[in-house]
Amino acid sequence: MRNRQRESEQQQFIEAVGLSFEQAGLPRMAGRILGWLLICDPPHQSPGELAEVLQASKGSISSMTRLLEQLGVIERLSLPGERRDYFRIRSESWAALFKRRMELVSNFRQLADRGLELLSEHTPEQRQRLDEMRNMYAFFEYEVPRLLERWEQERRSQSE
Template identity: 65%
Template sequence: MTALTAAELDSKRIEQKIKQIEVSHFVEEVGLIFEAVGLPRMAGRIFGWLLIANPPHQSMGDLVEVLQASKGSISTMTRLLIQISLIERVSLPGQRRDYFQIKPHAWSQLTQQRMTQITAFRQLAERGLNLLSDQPPQLRQRLQEMHDMHAFLEKRCPYWISDGNKNNNG
């Protein structure tokens, strides 16, 4: 195979630079969206990197290096991500290091957590309706709406999870 010309090498270097910037932006973007849903940004950045990393499992040292973060931060945030079932810790034969990777069906877990939140809203609406049990219907309508909407969503949540997984396997 013929060697690349200097121009071709330059072009490849530029492509790689662009790729690195895109990767960095992607990782930061996942961080921001995690922040938007109430999770720490660093947890999102870890998750973002694990979504695209090759190999898909990364050690703490890898994460420290790639994300330019402290070991303490990576340690705390990886344990948070494990706790909320988005990543898992894996060990490799003959390796002292722990490795982290995206948990299979992580999104089902996240959807489950969204469902838990909907249930909390529905339950709160029921408590509110109890408080207004002696009031006329017009005064209860605010809570009835809240209740009905969330009871409706709650009823369909399980199908979201199961249908969503079928799509993945289909």
């Protein structure tokens, strides 16, 4: 009966996902929820179950699931004949997260443009810093969505 060991490994995995989420700038508890939803059986869990497994308050589970839902990472699931709600990971979750992150890139490109307006009367040398910033973020702003499309295509052909 290696159940203890297995549970401990699961807990460690959950914490690791939590920490990574925190590094990405999201609340740790949101990461913990996601960590558990990645390995739990069945793959859908009720708020109550989440609170118990993660030893968190119901309030925290409620607000973090709301956040994850808004981010497009999880979805709510209601089963016929059951009054409880469930959450599970959306299949597009990671692409959704990635897209959200890419908004920052667009934001930085806009900042560069704004800076260039400020220096509109200045010499090319003065503007070079902002030109480089702008060019690079514009490049990624254009190319990353294309990369995502390529990924979607590959995924589609994989699942056939």
